[in-house]
Amino acid sequence: MSKKSNTSKRYSAEFKRDAIALVHSSGETVTEVARDIGVSPAGLRNWVNQDKTDRGLGPAGALTTAEREELVRLRRQVRELEQTVEVPGKATAFFANRKTK
Template sequence: MSKKSNTSKRYTLEFKCDAVALVYSSGKTVTEIARDIGVSPEGLRNWVNQDKTDRGQGPAGVLTTAEREELVRLRRKVREMEQTIEVLGKATAFFANHKTK
């Protein structure tokens, strides 16, 4: 009896692009191509849908890859700024307490 790994495989961007191009050009279903190249059908379907979104053909309100990357970058920056503000607040309180003594 074999166990499936809980860790997901990571595929290169080039592999994903080639797989999506194969879906568009082959005339086969996503499931058939996924079986042929050894990926999950749902994973390949997600890659195709994201490609359509990146090309401006996806549903309204869905983020493009570039927008997702920017969102991650901005959330990280906000988190860093919040930590900086917290440290500065604590430092201000510390020095205010020591000045009055």
């Protein structure tokens, strides 16, 4: 009996590109290609769909890979800026509270 790992595998960008190209050129279904190369069908399907979006062929409103990366970067930057603003506010409240006691 084989045990499945709960950890996800990471595949290189080159491996993903090759897998997507194989789906397009082989005439096989995504499930068949996934089985042949040893990846999950859902994962390969996601790669194919993201590739379509990156090429401008995806559904309206879908984010490209570059847009997703920028969104992650901007959200991280907002968190850092919020923390930077929060510290002086807490310090001001602390010292204002000390003076009134």
